[in-house]
Amino acid sequence: MKETAYLKCINPYCGLEYDIKNTNITCEKNHFLDVQYDNIPSIELKELFYRRRNYRDNIFNESGVWRFRELLNFCQINTSDIKSCSKYLVSLDGIEGKQSKPYRMSKVADFIGLRHNKLLLQLEGYNPSGSFKDNGMSSAITHAKLVGATKIICASTGNTSASAGMYTANENMECYVYIPNEQIASGKLSQAYQFGTKVIKVSGNFDDAFLKSLDDAKKINAYTVNSVNPFRIEGQKTIIYRLLEYLNWDVPDWIVYPGGALGNASSCGKCLMELYKWQWIKKIPRLVIVNAEGAKTLYDLYNGEFDNTKLRWNDGKPNLELLDRYYKYLNENQIKPNTTATAIQINKPANILKCIRALEFTDGIVTKVSDSEMLDGMAIVGLNGFDCELASGAVPAGIKKLVDAEIIKNDDLVSGILTGRQKDPSLFVEYHSNRKNRFAVTPIDYTSLE
Ligand SMILES: *Cc1c(COP(=O)(O)O)cnc(C)c1O
Ligand SMILES: [Zn+2]
Secondary structure, eight states: OOOSEEEEESOTTTOOEEOTTOOOSBOTTSOBEEEEEOSOOOTTHHHHHHHHTSOTTOHHHHSTTGGGGGGGOTTOOOTTOHHHHHHHOOOSTTOTTSSOOEEOOHHHHHHHTOOGGGEEEEETTSSTTSBTHHHHHHHHHHHHHHTTOOEEEEEOSSHHHHHHHHHHHHHTOEEEEEEETTOSOHHHHHHHHHTTOEEEEESSOHHHHHHHHHHHHHHHTOEEOSTTSHHHHHHHHHHHHHHHHHTTTOOOSEEEEEOSSSHHHHHHHHHHHHHHHTTSOSSOOEEEEEEETTBOHHHHHHTTTTTTOOOOOGGGOOOHHHHHHHHHHHHHTTOOOOOSOGGGOOSSOTTHHHHHHHHHHHTOEEEEEOHHHHHHHHHHHHHTTOOOOHHHHHHHHHHHHHHHTTSSOTTOOEEEEEOBOOOOTHHHHHHHHOTTSTTOOOOOOGGGGO
8 A cells, every 4th residue: 555655756757666764865776756745735734834833832833844744744644643743753842943934134135126025034044053954854853763763974064964963962863974174164063062973074075075974874874864865855845834924825936045955945846846736826936046156066057157058957857967077077177166155165966956856847047156245145134133154145145146137126026045044253253354345344443442
């Protein structure tokens, strides 16, 4: 008998299916997997999700992730039975996703050149470990628990390890984190230690650390929680549920993310594909991914900047040879990802195929910004009284670029995801100490007041 939730290969010409307790990242032909649900959720759930915000002692209603548990019920439990929820669902006492909703930021809107009511910025940094990763980590660790895993493993530019460390500490699991030497914000590294993870320092960049962690995962039989894990993608769908709920399940014209390993982009695409199929939404927002200029694989391939061929999902027949050729070109020319925004300093984005599927479904756009543009983006969010890190600064910077180019129109409703909180406080001191920076509020020496 077929279960109602299972794993399915994303390649429509392959379509192999697996039991939900499978822990492979790909099908046997090496294609990525999606979590699939046969049941079409009742549209009346919208009311239930809203009521749960008044949670009354139920941490799974309080949680901004598990409040939507009917839409990611891969454990196939009775979602109204709190005992089943407690037994299966992993939550940090209901706190993940709880404060993250869209906010208005007038100064950021002015900087971008949009009317104040046309810009919504969602603060995913206001999650317990300080980034959007907590949305997907609660669901990935839930799956790890479902399959009886006790060892968790990941490679990380910082926020993944912070989040994995936090949940595994709370669940009493072992956690191994592979960290690229010297390319991680001190505040993020400190969290890996704080939560008692086993920190493994790898010389090289994130891409190197990631490959090593995948190899070792097999050796020590550990469960991988990088965003190649399809259950991470499920939890991250709730970022979009909260945005749409805020808009009474209307959709914005644009949804904008910074692009690193492209898990978020993939998750957004899958979320919209499902909602559209269930007819919960009638219109599809357009997805924008913002790469750093120093780590722009997606930008190059999607826009045909590399030998004039555009990488497209192409209904499930992407040009994989082009992708191979690009990676070969990076290797042969020793091109390393290079940006101060370490969270998106990734040249081999593991989720690129799921991401181009999302871009195809949403008629998406990929743009790129410089480190100095990201710094201004981050600074203006700060001057608006909110906190975000440099990679998140790519969002206002990228939106501004598209507004200037009149690709995003004045009347469009734009929502951007500010992915993480500032964990490298020296960045603000440096930025504001240098009066050449656009938004610098320079410190005053006491003597100069005399
Ligand atoms: C992980 C991370 C990103 C990149 O997200 P992907 O899903 O890997 O593209 C961007 N910003 C912050 C703050 C992150 O922690
Ligand atoms: Zn397959």
